[in-house]
Amino acid sequence: MIALLRRDLTLAVRAGGGFGLGVAFFLILCALVPFGVGPDTAALQPIAPGILWLGALLACLLSLDRIFALDHEDGSLDLLATSPLPLEGAVAVKALAHWITTGLPLILSAPLFGILLHLPANAIPPLLVSLLLGTPALSMLGAFGAAVTVGLRRGGLLLSLLVLPLYIPTLIFGTEMIRRGQEGGATATPLLFLAGITAGTLAVIPFAAAAALRVNLR
Template identity: 60%
Template sequence: MRAALALLRRDLGLTFRAGGGGLLGIAFFMLAALLIPLGVGPEGGALARIAAGVLWVCALLACLLTLDRLFQADLEDGALDQIALGPLPLEAAVLAKAAAHWLATGLPLAVVAPVLGVMLSLPGQAQATLVASLLIGTPALSLIGAVGAALTAGLRRGGLLLSVLVLPLYVPTLIFGAQAADRAATGLEPGTALLFLGAVTLLAAGIAPFAAAAALRVNLR
């Protein structure tokens, strides 16, 4: 447990010390969402209809933007070999690194989402559901992304391949997350969509660490 927490703190420190990572994801999320009114127009009704989907797509892309270095930097400097040889199981290390990615990217996105929701005319009754859907769904983005990052670690221009690999796997999270906020915006019950969203995240938590660890072992041979 101590080793996992130490790895989590290390990754968080490196993320913000490098000036990229989470800050880059938040900046992209905000800029992408703010560009939508310029393309669609300032009419509130049109923005309200697409606000939930737009914010979820922007959150997905912001998470994807920071995934390519999840294991790459550690592989290049030899830290990944030390992690693999250490007392912490590689599956637990993957889980800790995915948690650090979520804390640096997914959690801040959920915090700033209500402000962008107001700017996109998202109805007030949907704001809490939007935040809840992001808090429940974005961990799945980090976990699934960790599998893609492990598969592409060590490859040149692996970022493009990473996107191709994980984007199809992000579809269920995107659908249920956007649907939950959209249903709340139209006065419908979002509970079922949130339950399905939580199920996707739990499934990712159960499978992704083992899949990513297996891919890393292949890359470390």
Template identity: 75%
Template sequence: MIALLTRDLKLAMRAGGGFGLGLAFFLIVVTLVPFGVGPQSDLLSKIAPGILWLGALLACLLSLDRVFALDWEDGSLDLLATSPLPMEGIVTIKALAHWLTTGLPLVLAAPLFGLLLSLPTPGYAPLVLSLLLGTPALSVIGTFGAALTVGLKRGGLLLSLLVLPLYVPTLIFGAEMARRGVEGLDTTTPLLMLAGITCGTIALLPFASAAVLKVNLR
């Protein structure tokens, strides 16, 4: 399992896709927003948590079709399926690798981008914490979507259509927590809900993803 994880990470590094692309996309979204809504810093600071959450979500989405696609094309996914590893384990590792290459860099870069959007000082800790808690759920849900569309030629658009509605609860609680942090309100409730969703998806969704992947490999 660890060998699979390191292999995936190495591949992501070498292809230069995962790490750089997601972050660059995030940066572009953050840069474009002021062009769209105007440079007033009070407006920006108000919408900053939402923008950062949306940017992270879209950056996550962007890299999802790569989760299984390469392994599917060169047949290593079939090899993995016949290996003694349970499919649920493979799926979880894939999600973890996706999170390490896209989610984690986004979390680390978020304070910097918050600066660009003049995020108020009390907002930083809740923002980073909410992203840290929420992005694993995004990766796990996204892996489910990627497993659904793995065999399809033009799965990219369909993947977004399938995955985005599933992102709604995570986005709501994550952005709510970040917003409450900015306004200096109590963040406990959204924090607990967000953590609950993340734990629930990590615990249960790999079974669905594995089932779907097995169907697709049949």
């Protein structure tokens, strides 16, 4: 499993791996919003949590179809399926690799992009915590979508249609947590919901995605 994680991370940072694409997309989105709605704090501050979470969501989506599609094309997925590594473990490791290459850079850069959107300083800690708790669920749900659509031509669009509705709960509780932090309210409830959704996906998705992969390998 460590070998697979190390290989996926190596492939992501080498030429054509797409590392940093998600963060660049996130930056452009957050930089464009002030041009669209105007640069005054009164307009930006209320929508900042939503924009940040939407940006994270869409940036995450960009690299999802690569999770299994590339391995399917070059035959690695067949070989992984016949290897001693359980397919459930392979799914979990590949989702983890996706989170490290996409989710983690988003979290680290989010405070900076929050400033672009006039997010007050007291909302930065809830922003970080909500992303830290929420983005693993994005990667896991995305891995499930990627497993269902693997092998389809132009599967990326279908993948977005399948996965985006599943992202709704994470989006709702993620933005709610930042908004409450911004207003100085209690953030415990959305925090627990976010953590619960992520824990649920971590428990269920490896099995669901591995089952989908087995069907698609037939």
